[in-house]
Amino acid sequence: MTSKIPASGTVYTPDELASAMVRAIGDAKDAAWLDPCVGEGAFVRAMASINVPKARIVAVDLDPSPARSDRLARVVRGADFVSWSQGTPARFDRIVVNPPYVALSRLDRGLLHTALRVRDHRGQALRLKGNYWHAFLLCAVRLLAPGGSVCVVLPAAWDYADYAETLRKHLPSRFGRFDVYRCGEPLFGAVQDGCIVLVGRDLGAKRSVSRRFEHATTSDLITTLATSGRRGKASADVISLGREEPAERQVRRFDEAFDLKIGAVTGDAHYFLLTEQERSAHGLPIEALRPCLTRARHLTRAEAADASWRRLRDAGERVWLFHPPDRLVDHPSVAKFIALPPSRGGCHRQRFKVTQREPWYRAVLPARVEGFMSGMSRVGPWICLRESQKLTATNTLYTIRFRLAQTRDQRAAWAMSLFAPEVRAQLLAKGRRYADGLLKYEPGDLRDLLLPVPQKTRGALKHYRAMVAAFLTHDRARVDELTAEWFGVQAAEHAAVPLFLYAG
Template sequence: MALGEPGPPVGEDKGVGMTAIDPSAARKARGAFFTPPELCRYVVDWALRGPSDVLLEPSCGEAAFLVAAARRLAELGGRADERQLHGVEMHAASASGARTRLASAAAAAKIRVADFFTLDPTPRYDAVVGNPPYVRYQDFTGQARVRSQAAALRAGVSLSGLASSWAAFTVHAALFLKPGGRLGLVLPAELLSVNYAAGVRRFLMTRFKSVRLVLFTERVFPGVMEEVVLLLADGFDRGPTGHCELFQATNLSDLHSAVGRRWVPPTPGHKWTASLLPDTAQAAVAAITGFTELETWGDTTLGMVTGNNRYFALSPEEIAEKELPPDELIPLSPPGSRHLRGLAFTSAAWRDLGAQGRATHLFRPPGDPSEPARLYIKAGEQVGIDNAYKCRVRTPWWRVPLVPPAHLLLTYMNADTPRLCANRARVHHLNSVHGLYLRSGYVKTGLDLLPVAALNAMTLLGAEVVGRAYGGGMLKLEPKEADKLPVPAKDLLLAARDELLALQPRVAEALRTGSVTDAAALVDEVLLVRHLGLRRKDLTALRSAHADLHGRRVARGAGARM
């Protein structure tokens, strides 16, 4: 959906235009929602700079940006008519509503009814502005996706199947600009963090002379889960640029007093989440030595994919009931990760979970199945387990491909922060967690110390930067993102070994009570303060930045549940 409140702009008659003739469900399906007028005015005032400027609003809906542009052109002495204002809208009734609304504002625009992705880009516009449709990849399918991907490829940007609609829209919209033109869009904050947007970020940094981002502390659209960012890219085909201009606003009323600063991404396509960090936190990060990335310690990989966990993961009680022999079962970390929130997962803990009825074994006959296993396989076929995608593409369908037991288990969906848990039980794991396989020479130190050492302000902040926020306020960490997680280096842990070992009982107790911040504070004193000599003000900056990013994520999740 285009990011906005599902209702008319402030001051608009609810009986006029889209709200009367375009049902809410239909608007949502194609991503058509309204944009607050103050946001439109801010973007348009930045984009239009001369009386002869020509502006395009693709996916214009009821012309919120075109109305603001008409006012701006009138102020500049231009023509608020079809010669200078153009729009594209795929919904005919909305296009009609747009013309009506413009007429009521004593203006006009040439509005074409079409799918924007079907239009060949004509580089004739001084400014392209708007609030692109926001349709998640799950609903962005078929010919609509094919057309969008083809449009982005014109600019050399290849988008994965995970890309939401706004990504291709952003690239395609830029191609309608004349050299030196300006692109002003309201985009989801996904622009900053998701992997699939790397090509979009690279495109913007390469093709524009300057890239400005306006970030908001508060949600711009109450009741809508997505955070937004204003993209103001200037000087098309006059790039590249090596930095972004960042402006932080509290809310819409604070837009014109937003304070700007310069931020340099590590590479053009690199995630821009670090741009959210204040200067004090960035300085603190730069001051820290003795840290490395998690991939230095080992390889992070996905767990086993069964195709149906309920069928393949069994409790001891179910195993006894089905009389399955031990050699057709594999010790398993049960689905989920709640039991991996401590420092170690032991054999005793694994047995306790089994006694509680948790699924602690994987059904996996290694050769010819026994008679009880054959009966269980037949029962699975009777209910269609063999037709599940992951099952039907393997032979035999009931033999799950093995992933060896990992040294450490890494939680990847987290309400608080990712946890590294030593796999002392040496059990296999499903794809509800990741496995970290430590490199030769790192195994003992990693198993003994990395789970506790990773609970520090630097790593907690790093998780918010390299991970991504999902619905409900959850933080997700894919293996490639986990590779970039900042963690203490081996030499630092060896130097602090005795202190960290002595600290583990207190840290474990803090984790049992659910206080990750208390656990991290204990580790900070050992690693960051005593061994690395980090100044108190820098430690405070790290903790404050982590609290801010964590708070943004949680607030977004709370908004989604409203």
């Protein structure tokens, strides 16, 4: 072991896992293999066991002390891989790596200097608060030949680390098939957190399919991984949830299941949104306004019904949207409200969004709304089903139309998919983090989520009501119980459902 790297950052891969990783990407005729930090040679031994000859394996390590397995590969010792990768003209068809897990700030100065010169695909240098594995992964993928495959074992931080966000979002699209295998159980005795194995196949392919697999135990993960290379062509619709689950469960992309739109843009919220008190002070008839939801906190239960809206109205919330029909435009109070000058609370009509429409006093409302969603919430994005036919929303909220559901139970079952453990794990890896730790999801973050197709719909609405209530009251035990009931005990245990999606 080299003294330049803290010992805690060097955990050796168990032989069984090394073998599964090597088998996951498999050999090909004349394929050139690389292990960027060979250590005691777990991967090199696994390569030899599938008959990859020494001449086709290159292995590098900073540690100058030879290991017994060095005879199985062309080994370069005493070299910093990050620096070596920038000088070598060689390209590889298969790369297997268990990089060092070390905070950059704890790195030897020479290594740090080189690591901080590594740039991501946007040309941005790594940040000091990042981790060494990030630099390794960037450098390794750059050495991959077109059509090549990489298999890497990483800490669970892959899913959520801020410093790796750009890579996490970009890397999958570079491969024809990109699989993320997560295991809740530590893969290495010394690393208590769960682990991630990434497998990228067919670098540079035109089409890209990304999948995610959740496992309860290391042995489940190893089994799926070892056989994954033999599965043939991946289908975008398939996700495996571990061994005792049905081997494969159908999934749909978020935008196949839902049509998500932004709520009505008023252009001058101060004028168009009123409380009940303001409506009555202006003498505006009820028909001149639309009941609406305008804040994440207005989504209080699984369904948005007349009664829940009335409670918001009576609590003094601004839940009236001025939207007079033609027949009321000449009503004296309506006409007076339309004519109000901005200095006395009237509309700022010169604002871009207001001047854009005709007539200016009627915002364009989202059509066929069947649900509401907030991009910002402590428990993550969830769908509030529209029960009241009159209710609309303004642009602080999203509106949802179901593409694959007609009945109330079907809608609830699809809405429930957002609470599936594997979806929560995907959500953790997305979203923009705000200073207070809240995550904000833009429509683009949600569109390519993979959602499990509901296995049943009977009783879904009742279950969904309970699920939303448990999430909103932060009742962890109840959330776990309902998750296990709906998605299956295994799915629930395999990926402990994060109750809050903020970085806590």
